[in-house]
Amino acid sequence: MTTLLDGKTLSKTIQSELAEEVKVLKDQGIQPGLAVILVGDDPASQVYVGSKRKTCEKLGILSKASILPASTSQDELMAIVDQYNSDPEIHGILCQLPLPAHLDEQQVIEAIAPSKDVDCFHPENVGRVLIGMPRFLPCTPHGIVQLIKRTGIETTGKHTVILGRSDIVGKPLAAMMLQKDSGENMGCNSTVTVCHSATKNLEELCREADILVAAIGKPEFVKGHMVKEGAVVIDVGINRIDADNEKGYRLVGDVDFEEVKPRCQAITPVPGGVGPMTIAMLMYNTVSSARLS
Numbered sequence: 001m002t003t004l005l006d007g008k009t010l011s012k013t014i015q016s017e018l019a020e021e022v023k024v025l026k027d028q029g030i031q032p033g034l035a036v037i038l039v040g041d042d043p044a045s046q047v048y049v050g051s052k053r054k055t056c057e058k059l060g061i062l063s064k065a066s067i068l069p070a071s072t073s074q075d076e077l078m079a080i081v082d083q084y085n086s087d088p089e090i091h092g093i094l095c096q097l098p099l100p101a102h103l104d105e106q107q108v109i110e111a112i113a114p115s116k117d118v119d120c121f122h123p124e125n126v127g128r129v130l131i132g133m134p135r136f137l138p139c140t141p142h143g144i145v146q147l148i149k150r151t152g153i154e155t156t157g158k159h160t161v162i163l164g165r166s167d168i169v170g171k172p173l174a175a176m177m178l179q180k181d182s183g184e185n186m187g188c189n190s191t192v193t194v195c196h197s198a199t200k201n202l203e204e205l206c207r208e209a210d211i212l213v214a215a216i217g218k219p220e221f222v223k224g225h226m227v228k229e230g231a232v233v234i235d236v237g238i239n240r241i242d243a244d245n246e247k248g249y250r251l252v253g254d255v256d257f258e259e260v261k262p263r264c265q266a267i268t269p270v271p272g273g274v275g276p277m278t279i280a281m282l283m284y285n286t287v288s289s290a291r292l293s
C-alpha cells in the first residue's frame with residue numbers, strides 16, 4: 001500500500017496550531033502582520049497571493065497587500081519594500097515571484113530586511129540555513145521536510161536525490177536534507193545528490209534514491225522505471241497543461257503519478273501535496289517573526 005502524503009490535510013493541522021499561537025501573541029499585545037507584493041497579472045501568482053491573504057485572515061494574521069501593474073518600475077517597487085521595512089505592523093514581507101522580466105528580482109530580495117524576510121530568500125538568511133543556524137526556513141523545503149517528518153518517514157542515512165537546483169527549492173532543500181539532525185533544526189542527516197540539466201546519468205541516480213524530490217518544472221518527467229521500489233517520492237512541480245474542462249487546464253506535477261505511485265512507499269499528489277505546505281510554512285515564519293520582534 002502506498003501512503004499518500006496529504007499536504008492539504010497537514011497544512012490545515014499546522015494552520016490550527018498557528019491560529020492558537022496567534023491568539024497567545026495577541027494576548028501579549030503582538031498582532032502578527034504580513035505584507036504581500038504582487039506585480040503584474042500572472043494568473044497562477046494571483047491564485048497564490050489570494051490563498052496567502054485568505055490564510056492570514058483565517059489565522060488572525062494582519063495582511064497588507066500591494067497589487068501593482070506590470071508597468072511598475074524598479075524604483076517604485078523598491079520604495080514599497082522600504083515602506084514595509086519600516087512599518088511596525090509588519091513582521092513579514094514577500095514579493096511574489098516571478099516578477100515581470102524588466103524587474104530585477106535579486107535587487108528586490110536583497111532590499112527586504114532580513115528580519116522580515118519570511119520567504120527566506122535574502123542571502124543572509126540563505127547563508128544561515130546553509131550553516132545550520134536558521135532565522136527562518138525556506139517555505140517549500142520546510143513544507144517538504146514537515147511532510148516527511150510528521151509522517152514518520154526516516155531520513156537519517158537515506159539517499160535523497162533532488163531533481164532541480166533552483167534557489168527556491170533545490171539548493172535550500174539540499175542543505176536541509178544534508179544538515180545534521182539535532183532535534184530542533186529540521187536537519188535530516190541524509191546523503192544528498194542534486195541533479196540538473198547537465199547531469200549525465202540522471203535516470204540511474206534517480207533509481208538509487210530512497211527519497212526522490214522532483215522540482216524541475218517538466219510535466220510528468222519522472223516515470224515508473226526511474227523510481228526504486230519502496231522509495232518516497234516528493235513532487236514539487238505544479239504545471240498547468242491544456243485540458244478540455246471549464247478552466248481550460250489541469251494541474252500535473254513533475255512526476256507521472258499513475259505510473260510511479262504503485263512503486264512507492266509514499267508519494268505526494270499534485271494538487272494537494274507540497275503546494276499547500278508552502279503557504280502553511282509561510283504563515284509559520286510570519287508568526288515566528290512576530291514572536292521574535
Ligand SMILES: Nc1nc2c(c(=O)[nH]1)N[C@@H](CN(C=O)c1ccc(C(=O)N[C@@H](CCC(=O)O)C(=O)O)cc1)CN2
Pocket residue numbers: 044047048094095096097098119139140168238251270271272273274275276277278279
Ligand atoms: N515569493 C514567492 N514566490 C513564489 C513562491 C514562494 O514561496 N515565494 N513559490 C511558488 C508559488 N507559491 C507560493 O508563492 C505556491 C505555489 C503553489 C501553491 C499551491 O497551494 N498549489 C496548489 C494548487 C493551486 C492551483 O490551483 O494552482 C496545490 O499544489 O495543491 C501555493 C503556493 C513560486 N513563487
